[in-house]
Amino acid sequence: MRDIRLIQGDITTIPVDAVVNAANSSLLGGGGVDGAIHRVGGPSILEACRELRATTLPDGLPAGDAVATTAGRLPAKWVIHTVGPVWSAREDRSEVLASAYRRSLEVATELGAASVAFPAVSAGIYGWPHESAAEIALSTVDASPFSGAVTFVLFSDDMLRVFEATRDRLR
Structure with a gap:
């Protein structure tokens, strides 16, 4: 497995070329x-x-896609907005979640970004089970x-431990 940095922290404080936003459509x-990215980054992100x-x-940004805007006051050059799917027990949406990560990295490449920080897309309010979210993200x-x-900036110690255990298992 490639070198992927995992840290616990606040993604709005990470100095990288591109911060990925787990946006809604x-x-x-x-x-x-x-909300944190929009608050800290300021009104220029919302304007963009x-x-x-x-x-x-x-019609908004479809789940699994990504688009870039300015980063406003964030310590980054760009925000790459991606929409992850809401988790469903009845429908496998794993490919849509994987696409959100793939498309974010494709946009980062198009921008010429040399560093990207990701949150755990879909693993918050969208309800994706944490172990599955980590496996899809890392793989x-x-x-x-x-x-x-690539750095994953995880909000909680618990999520950091899930990502670390998943990375170790995938190696």
Whole structure:
């Protein structure tokens, strides 16, 4: 497995080229990581998202896709907004979650980003089981052709331990 950094912390404080936002499809802010990125990054992020909605994404960003905006006041150059799926016990949406990571790294490559910080997409309010979320995240990033540095910034010690155990198991 490639070298993927795992830390517990606040993703809005990490100095990287691109911070990935676990956004909702409206791109207009929300709770959790999305709300924190919009609060700390400031109004220029929301303005850029509104422009996307008014032009190229009138129906919002589909789950599994990604798009970039300015990072505003964050210590990053860009925010890559991605929409993860809501977990379902009746429907396997694993490929949509993997696509959110893949598309984020494709956008990072297009931007020329050399470093990317991810949250645990879909593992918060969207209810994705943590072990499965970690496995999909780590295996998808590991398989990506993205050549830059990848850091997962996990909000809690518990989530950090899940990601560490998953990484160790996948090695």
